[in-house]
Amino acid sequence: MILYGVRRLAxxxxxxxGMSVLIFALMRLVPGDPAIAVLGYKATPEGIRxxxxxxxxxxxxxxxxxxxxxxxARGDLGHDFRQNEPIGRMIxxxxxxxxxxxxxxxxxxxxxxxxxGLLAGGRRGGAADRAALAVGLVGVSIPDFWLGIMLILxxxxxxxxxxxxxxxxxxESPMDNLIHLTLPALTLAVSRAAVLxxxxxxxxxxxxxxxxxxxxxxxxxxxxAILFRHVLPNAAIPIVxxxxxxxxxxxxxxxVVEMIFTLPGLGRMxxxxxxxxNYPVVxxxxxxxxxxxxxxxxxxxxxxxxxxxxxxxx
Amino acid sequence: MTDRDRPTGFGQxxxxxxxxxxxxxxxxxxxxxxxxxxxxxxxxxGQPKRGxxxxxxxxxxxxxxxxxxxxxxSSLQVYQxxxxxxxxxxxxxxFVPGLAKSWKADGEKAWVFDLVDNAVFHNGEPFTAxxxxxxFNRLLDAKNKLPMRVFFSPVEGVEAIGxxxxxxxxxxxxxxxxxxxxxxxxxxxxxxxAEKDPKLFPIGxxxxxxxxxxxxxxxxxxxxxxxFRPGRPYLxxxxxxxxxxxxxxxxxxxxxxxxxxQTVPPQRIPELERLPRxxxxxPGRPYFPFYLMLNASRPPFNDKRLRQAIxxxxxxxxxxxxxxxxxxxxxxEPTPEPSPWATGVNAHKGGPDLARAKQLLADxxxxxxxxxxxxxxxxxxxxxxxxxxxxxxxxxxxxxxxVRPLESGQYFEELVGKKFDVAGxxxxxxxxxxxxxxxxxxxxxxxxxxxxxxxxxxxxxxAFRFTSSPAARKKMYPELVRWFQxxxxxxxxxxxxxxxxxxxxxxxxxxxxxLELRFEDTWLN
Numbered sequence: 001m002i003l004y005g006v007r008r009l010a011x012x013x014x015x016x017x018g019m020s021v022l023i024f025a026l027m028r029l030v031p032g033d034p035a036i037a038v039l040g041y042k043a044t045p046e047g048i049r050x051x052x053x054x055x056x057x058x059x060x061x062x063x064x065x066x067x068x069x070x071x072x073a074r075g076d077l078g079h080d081f082r083q084n085e086p087i088g089r090m091i092x093x094x095x096x097x098x099x100x101x102x103x104x105x106x107x108x109x110x111x112x113x114x115x116x117g118l119l120a121g122g123r124r125g126g127a128a129d130r131a132a133l134a135v136g137l138v139g140v141s142i143p144d145f146w147l148g149i150m151l152i153l154x155x156x157x158x159x160x161x162x163x164x165x166x167x168x169x170x171x172e173s174p175m176d177n178l179i180h181l182t183l184p185a186l187t188l189a190v191s192r193a194a195v196l197x198x199x200x201x202x203x204x205x206x207x208x209x210x211x212x213x214x215x216x217x218x219x220x221x222x223x224x225a226i227l228f229r230h231v232l233p234n235a236a237i238p239i240v241x242x243x244x245x246x247x248x249x250x251x252x253x254x255x256v257v258e259m260i261f262t263l264p265g266l267g268r269m270x271x272x273x274x275x276x277x278n279y280p281v282v283x284x285x286x287x288x289x290x291x292x293x294x295x296x297x298x299x300x301x302x303x304x305x306x307x308x309x310x311x312x313x314x
Numbered sequence: 315m316t317d318r319d320r321p322t323g324f325g326q327x328x329x330x331x332x333x334x335x336x337x338x339x340x341x342x343x344x345x346x347x348x349x350x351x352x353x354x355x356x357x358x359x360g361q362p363k364r365g366x367x368x369x370x371x372x373x374x375x376x377x378x379x380x381x382x383x384x385x386x387x388s389s390l391q392v393y394q395x396x397x398x399x400x401x402x403x404x405x406x407x408x409f410v411p412g413l414a415k416s417w418k419a420d421g422e423k424a425w426v427f428d429l430v431d432n433a434v435f436h437n438g439e440p441f442t443a444x445x446x447x448x449x450f451n452r453l454l455d456a457k458n459k460l461p462m463r464v465f466f467s468p469v470e471g472v473e474a475i476g477x478x479x480x481x482x483x484x485x486x487x488x489x490x491x492x493x494x495x496x497x498x499x500x501x502x503x504x505x506x507x508a509e510k511d512p513k514l515f516p517i518g519x520x521x522x523x524x525x526x527x528x529x530x531x532x533x534x535x536x537x538x539x540x541x542f543r544p545g546r547p548y549l550x551x552x553x554x555x556x557x558x559x560x561x562x563x564x565x566x567x568x569x570x571x572x573x574x575x576q577t578v579p580p581q582r583i584p585e586l587e588r589l590p591r592x593x594x595x596x597p598g599r600p601y602f603p604f605y606l607m608l609n610a611s612r613p614p615f616n617d618k619r620l621r622q623a624i625x626x627x628x629x630x631x632x633x634x635x636x637x638x639x640x641x642x643x644x645x646x647e648p649t650p651e652p653s654p655w656a657t658g659v660n661a662h663k664g665g666p667d668l669a670r671a672k673q674l675l676a677d678x679x680x681x682x683x684x685x686x687x688x689x690x691x692x693x694x695x696x697x698x699x700x701x702x703x704x705x706x707x708x709x710x711x712x713x714x715x716x717v718r719p720l721e722s723g724q725y726f727e728e729l730v731g732k733k734f735d736v737a738g739x740x741x742x743x744x745x746x747x748x749x750x751x752x753x754x755x756x757x758x759x760x761x762x763x764x765x766x767x768x769x770x771x772x773x774x775x776x777a778f779r780f781t782s783s784p785a786a787r788k789k790m791y792p793e794l795v796r797w798f799q800x801x802x803x804x805x806x807x808x809x810x811x812x813x814x815x816x817x818x819x820x821x822x823x824x825x826x827x828x829l830e831l832r833f834e835d836t837w838l839n
């Protein structure tokens with residue numbers, strides 16, 4: 001298992017390199033001069049020249065890439081165009097927000113989606129199954145931005161139960177931190193929980209027909225015991241896979257939620273950087289998100305081994 | 315300081331309230347009643363009280379606190395409370411003392427300012443004339459490459475002639491000097507600039523000192539107890555945040571997350587005016603001209619007749635009604651009333667006049683039709699909609715308008731490269747109309763995105779700028795407005811009413827022509 005982990009980590013290096021080349025090239029293919037984008041109405045010829053010189057934008061693209069790569073290898077992600085702030089610091093400041101939001105959302109996704117799927121799969125064709133399917137369908141269809149605003153209107157503005165946005169660091173007040181992240185986490189979780197619920201249902205239905213389940217039933221085990229002791233562990237592999245993938249997507253895709261709830265996260269920073277043509281920020285942020293995606297996949301694979309002993313032997 | 319610091323929010327003391335609310339909801343509590351009489355003007359009422367936290371939601375996030383850059387209005391709105399200027403402009407458009415308590419002209423090419431002697435910078439350094447000299451000489455030194463330098467080009471130098479007296483020497487008479495001083499230049503301290511990077515941590519003499527900046531989240535300012543105006547400021551703290559969306563800002567005001575916000579969705583104003591118990595607004599003031607830029611550097615708008623055809627076709631009232639829900643005033647000049655510069659001049663009075671427009675098109679050989687592109691930033695939906703309404707209006711005279719919304723980077727590239735026929739825009743600098751016309755229409759200006767070049771225009775703008783007599787400038791201004799309406803390449807169509815929204819207990823906040831958000835005189839009842 002350790003060897004497997006080391007091999008996977010070693011594979012990550014060329015993958016990240018390839019990703020960095022792709023992002024570097026794509027950003028430069030996007031129309032719009034970054035110097036003009038940053039300066040806006042103050043884009044005088046002198047200002048444009050000065051900014052391009054300061055950030056080496058006047059060099060050939062491959063040279064710019066190699067310069068950036070060399071610095072990144074030394075741990076220096078450079079400075080952003082707008083405020084000349086160290087990008088490493090920018091990412092470190094915002095990463096905890098996105099990470100915590102993602103983890104909370106993943107927890108909500110699992111706590112909502114898995115029971116929904118178990119309920120539906122365990123009572124196939126019944127009222128509970130139909131209700132769970134309907135809830136799942138609605139959940140999958142709702143866009144995050146609409147759901148977020150609705151939750152604010154109902155639970156914050158209407159009922160005054162939860163704040164409409166903002167961020168309180170965990171170290172400052174754990175309770176306020178969690179209260180402020182409740183609505184954002186729910187917003188992210190709902191559609192993903194619906195997907196997970198449907199997948200869980202499908203996995204449960206598949207396993208329910210296996211011979212060992214028939215045997216357990218013949219032994220006299222109750223349906224609940226069968227579901228939790230035999231079906232769920234066997235359904236766990238696809239569940240863990242989907243949750244792992246969703247965590248990866250949420251890490252990079254929480255932009256809309258971060259904007260609605262004014263959370264100072266990585267997604268919002270990256271989105272602003274794309275619009276500003278803030279190349280070094282986009283490159284570094286995407287690289288960091290890509291690396292986290294790979295780590296999540298690795299963690300998922302390691303988890304397989306913990307759930308299914310057969311996976312360890314492969 | 316974070317979202318914990320909210321009097322009606324979710325801090326320690328309100329968790330009990332939170333639980334009570336949950337119980338209330340479970341018992342079937344309803345929503346608050348809506349409706350009520352129309353809101354009264356939000357003017358300062360009652361006696362100022364010390365204390366409290368103002369939570370401000372602006373439109374865009376700040377990027378750079380160095381006044382030498384004046385980068386993005388959202389940055390100025392914060393640091394204008396940290397620094398002071400020599401002079402300010404008040405609600406009536408008059409110049410009033412700031413760090414300069416009085417001033418007098420010394421001939422046509424010099425001004426002497428007497429400064430206050432009790433101001434102290436937030437690092438403990440006493441304010442003196444040397445700070446004023448340092449501020450301007452830093453600005454004027456080409457080596458520093460500060461963008462604001464261009465606005466002070468006629469200033470040759472600033473010297474301290476006493477401990478609290480400075481002299482501005484000009485290369486020529488400079489009419490908008492006080493407008494520039496009131497809009498653009500905060501006084502810095504040399505030692506402070508060496509102590510902290512001014513882009514990230516400003517240190518001034520202002521009513522509030524900079525406490526913290528959590529990027530993408532908030533900026534906190536705290537009262538400066540050694541402020542030179544006794545008794546001011548009133549507030550303990552100000553927390554600035556910049557939610558990206560009008561709806562998020564408004565919801566924040568309604569939930570109590572903010573108690574002051576800069577804008578609301580215009581279509582919701584009639585509804586919000588019926589909620590005086592929840593919020594109120596300041597009076598609206600037109601300080602933000604909206605206009606069309608016609609690219610005069612190439613065909614077709616290098617032909618004045620075609621520029622005039624557009625000016626005679628546009629229906630300003632329809633645009634203001636359909637796009638801006640009457641939150642703008644219809645105007646053909648950049649500084650309408652109550653600006654002291656308002657003239658009422660409209661060379662296209664009685665318009666739209668489609669017959670006249672068609673005649674102009676025919677005279678220019680375009681009676682068969684014209685295809686134009688309208689360049690606009692996609693992140694400004696109101697200007698996109700303006701283009702859509704304009705498209706329908708221009709159809710009536712045989713002009714086809716292709717509306718091209720582009721995201722910011724591409725928009726600026728096309729604008730700066732003059733790759734457009736028509737572009738929608740707005741301008742935030744109108745304390746003196748020179749600050750509108752000179753950058754946008756003088757042939758030497760880097761902001762002349764229309765590429766408009768005319769010796770007559772330059773002559774008129776130079777005369778207006780380089781005359782020191784306010785009376786003489788006032789006299790020449792109406793004719794300047796008319797000339798640019800008839801010859802120039804800008805079509806001003808409206809002016810946005812600056813109107814701020816706040817909780818009923820917020821007092822002493824009003825829009826200013828400088829667009830400053832000065833909270834020195836603001837208090838909470």
